[in-house]
Amino acid sequence: MRQAGRYLPEYREIRKTRSLAEICETPELACEAAMQPIRRFDLDAAILFSDLLVPVRALGAEFEIVEGRGPVVARPIRDRDAVRSLKPPSDPRSLDFAFEAVRLLAGALAASGRRVPVIGFAGAPFTIASYLIEGGATRDFLQTRSLMHHDPVAFADLMQRLSDLVIQYVEGQVRAGAQAIQIFDSWAGCLSPSDYKRHVLEPTRRIFAAGGRMGVPMIHFGTTTSGLLELMAFCGGDVQSVDWRIPLSAARARCPGRAVQGNLDPAALLAPQPVLERMIDEVLAEAGSEPGHIFNLGHGVLPGTPVDNVALLIRSVREKSRRPVSETERQS
């Protein structure tokens, strides 16, 4: 749901003078935006404040983030030549701003005296590719699937380049102090299991393998992925994140050996508080008493969410369980 810090008045205050891209690309601002919910709430983790497309500038792709529309790519990548014209991500310094943001955030958290780790943030190759190909948000992902089906070689080339970029991006964040990484494949759920297996699984698996080599836990996020869970788990993350469209008990049964993250419907935070409480109870009941559940929303905090309801959620989960609560409302 894009940069969901907007439910906080102190975040909206920054946004009065700074664009979303500016906040992501200015380490001090990104650190401040990531710290804001940590100061307000008793959360178990902070996540790098970023946007899915942020690292693609290192490939020479240009985009803007347009209020109410999300990322808009200047020249959508729709054929082999466009893929080939991307620069190799040869200069890792072009991503330094993000690594510096992680470093500042880790420092700020240490200085706060709270034992709150930093989760690094990166889009998965498919979701980044879908923005680059479509040129912006879409409902049907037809251009993406068209390139995949009409020129699978070009599509694989793009996925490989993005996979290389994401690995470099993730490695830099870990070196800068990220203690876990969340990979956002927000839109992989538009795909059939067959397309996922053929075109997405391998380049995604490479990223989780790289994370494994670095020894940090990796969280694999997606939405409308109830039919893809086995394939996503096969990519090798430690934690499978699921949206609210599946009972958590079913998700746990289908991802053996993995922890699960989720899966409160973000719309619950717009409900009256007794309904919100009931929906929290239902998630906890579905999660069961076994370890290996990270309580979280199934997708980002929605615009218009009352801050009081976020506070209630965190207090309530704290009271009702000893499970960790992670603050990861920044996926696109």
Next chain:
Amino acid sequence: MRQAGRYLPEYREIRKTRSLAEICETPELACEAAMQPIRRFDLDAAILFSDLLVPVRALGAEFEIVEGRGPVVARPIRDRDAVRSLKPPSDPRSLDFAFEAVRLLAGALAASGRRVPVIGFAGAPFTIASYLIEGGATRDFLQTRSLMHHDPVAFADLMQRLSDLVIQYVEGQVRAGAQAIQIFDSWAGCLSPSDYKRHVLEPTRRIFAAGGRMGVPMIHFGTTTSGLLELMAFCGGDVQSVDWRIPLSAARARCPGRAVQGNLDPAALLAPQPVLERMIDEVLAEAGSEPGHIFNLGHGVLPGTPVDNVALLIRSVREKSRRPVSETERQS
């Protein structure tokens, strides 16, 4: 995907002078639009040409179908008073145009000498409610879930009224000659299993119970419902339709005692023909050799789909299996 007859040139010809609503509400035109694909292709069934919102005029709700946007409701229903101001569906003659269209279609099919049955068409209460509440197409269904959570009594009242209307609509179609009914809950997949169970299951189950009393097979359609399949099957349909986001083998295992319908990705029809053939093969392989599979798309035919690819699909499925092919591209 709204009125997907638009992939046929002869349908676009009608649309030059007639609106979508006009076609749905004029029996001769609705019959003609339903017959067009039957004349071109070797299909096993014809479906009433309609739109999800068509019957709500009987409740006094007014809407237009706007090109490229879908249905737009004049006064969205967002509170208890708006629900209560709906008329009871007391005058069944207000739906006569649809029953007459079924009658004409059954007659035209009989006259054609082909043994092709008519499938009746109706939206499920939740999907109709979501249009009435949102006022049009939406991505997040926030108004719908807001009414559900803030005033569950008003929401239940709306669902009950729509359920009554749909039962009346379905009964009239069966009396007019429909030999099966497909209930389109196109957007139920936005819900958590918990919300589905609490707010949607019972009013939907009533419709399938009514269909059962009439002795016609009932098909239950939805998209992004991979996490809801058990609950949807519990509503009592004979056939569970699934989209392409789940392997058909998994869907079959989770709906024991039900046939399944699906689940080719409509984007397959935009792919090069060898890729389309491969995707058809994959669906057939996942379906397995047991009876109880109706080959179909997972959602409507997409704009821009080449007619030749539709022809190839039908020929190919015919050659590769003895399974029936149903032509149901008219959901919203």
